[in-house]
């Protein structure tokens with residue numbers, strides 16, 4: 001980073017670099033950082049000790065610091081901040097950084113570095129952090145000169161949150177943290193960045209073209225993604241207005257859940273690999289598709305050459321590189337989701353193209369037939385708890401509870417059941433690792449959410465395998481009295497792996513059994529939390545009730561059916577109209593070709 | 601349908617920027633046929649990267665969009681698409697030989713307007729500028745005459761006419 005933007009007033013006071021770092025964070029509105037100390041960042045820890053403006057949350061593993069910052073960011077819309085030491089501190093953070101990159105979450109991660117004169121010498125705890133994190137971040141910096149320090153931090157925040165958000169690393173050599181450095185105010189909002197100026201305002205002509213296509217459409221669909229959430233709550237409000245104004249069916253990706261209320265009859269549920277029948281058949285059969293802030297991910301499209309074969313596609317995205325990457329579209333709109341939807345509403349109202357009402361009514365009739373198949377139906381009978389039922393009861397009981405509820409998940413079947421059976425009515429209430437699919441995400445993410453929303457109900461819907469990947473964060477919950485609830489759907493399997501082995505690999509359950517599990521109740525107790533267990537269906541409600549009522553952190557070990565599969569499922573390499581609906585549905589594994597099997 | 605594209609990229613002249621560009625190409629599996637870079641402004645704050653790449657239209661669109669979203673990138677211009685442009689490459693070519701071959705090498709160099717910039721009784725170094733095809737053609741002729749070593753810059757390019765690519 002060069003000192004091109006010299007905002008340094010002529011006679012600035014010089015303070016030790018570590019203090020300048022904290023002042024820059026404070027000026028960026030940071031009130032909490034998630035971190036873990038070490039030699040290279042000791043000057044920052046010393047400066048933290050001597051101030052009160054910024055709260056430091058001591059995690060138990062640097063990966064968890066990044067996920068916590070992600071949870072904080074996703075639930076508040078603010079930038080999440082991480083502080084880790086050089087070498088192993090930085091490398092431990094990498095999984096979290098890639099997670100934030102894939103899901104477009106604004107995070108600034110400060111990493112310690114060996115002093116500038118030792119860089120490149122294989123010094124103790126040296127790692128080439130900017131080299132390692134280059135493909136793991138939206139952007140990264142190595143601060144080599146004290147006069148660049150404050151500006152670099154301001155720049156990092158700007159980059160993390162503007163355009164398509166993402167993680168940014170600032171690597172800070174120890175001598176830079178100790179030497180006096182000048183402070184520089186953050187540049188004013190009006191001042192354009194020297195090189196990075198993402199476009200947010202959509203082109204009006206293109207918006208009009210899109211509106212006309214949608215009005216003439218006989219079988220339209222609106223497909224929304226994480227971009228709507230990232231744009232802020234106003235975008236979600238506008239989405240609601242637009243969908244109701246047009247009366248068009250709306251579906252969402254995993255990342256977009258909550259932008260449009262799940263209880264609204266215009267909502268078709270989630271689409272994609274484990275999406276609903278109605279959502280996927282609507283995508284397959286539509287004649288005009290409006291994609292708002294989603295990226296035609298392979299979990300959503302299924303087999304590309306069979307994806308929505310007869311439709312004209314309109315794609316609005318803030319990142320031009322997302323457009324025409326996987327799927328060729330007919331109308332490309334570059335802009336922020338909120339601005340795009342506002343412009344669509346305005347154009348829809350002004351434009352006089354008649355709406356193809358009759359055709360759309362017929363379309364809705366077909367949709368209602370698909371919806372009538374009730375693809376998420378399950379039967380809870382007997383004493384074995386169905387995982388779907390556990391999520392459903394959790395949803396219903398939290399709704400009765402009335403507190404603002406935030407759900408995070410780990411990765412696996414439980415994640416998909418959470419997406420399918422927990423209803424989200426508002427944005428920013430759902431944190432899941434969508435792009436990277438990182439087991440171990442949910443607990444630290446919930447921790448970050450709880451820090452930002454101390455009075456809210458924060459629940460990690462977990463699997464027994466995933467939860468062990470960052471279980472050490474139970475210690476953080478205890479230290480900061482964070483009343484996070486860990487709701488484990490314990491099927492004693494890496495269920496999603498087992499499901500694929502059942503459907504694609506002849507039922508050879510290679511290494512997918514969760515053997516030698518800990519006693520989660522006693523594990524909770526060892527971490528100063530409450531441990532609960534439900535072993536049969538009649539205990540489920542009591543356990544949930546007790547979990548919700550307990551003022552501190554809880555692990556609820558819900559022993560669920562071991563061999564349940566997550567349906568509907570579009571097997572990899574199949575098209576949207578080739579869904580497997582359930583254990584009895586025809587075709588099942590036979591429909592998966594070798595070509596499909598190579599896909600993840 | 602594959603096509604070749606010559607792309608000019610104006611970037612901040614800062615540490616790591618070339619690694620970002622190259623990492624983008626290797627990470628996403630794009631081709632690099634040639635890549636050149638040097639500072640181009642007075643203060644040395646801007647560099648210009650010229651990349652010659654190939655791919656389908658969709659891939660080339662992706663390459664440009666991916667380059668454009670790198671933070672230190674100011675401008676991306678697809679010279680191939682945007683109209684007539686000039687491409688030049690510099691090559692230093694060492695040819696070793698005696699007698700007839702030496703005479704023939706000199707004669708051909710003259711025809712190709714390659715300059716002799718170093719000579720011994722057994723060798724020449726030719727300097728030559730032109731587009732890649734011209735250099736390729738010259739090298740093909742030198743091969744049987746004792747071609748020993750080649751150093752090429754890769755292409756630099758600029759649009760014809762009065763429009764200018766600026767940050």
Ligand SMILES: Cc1ncc(C[n+]2csc(CCOP(=O)(O)OP(=O)(O)O)c2C)c(N)n1
Pocket residue numbers: 410411412413414415437438439440462463464465466467489491493494495496497
């Ligand atoms: C870090 C990481 N390693 C491996 C995987 C591959 N993987 C995806 S789901 C899964 C099993 C998860 O098991 P569990 O947490 O018990 O959830 P379940 O599917 O049983 O609900 C695995 C191993 C992953 N997503 N992340």
Ligand SMILES: [Mg+2]
Pocket residue numbers: 412463464465489490491492493494495
């Ligand atoms: Mg499991």
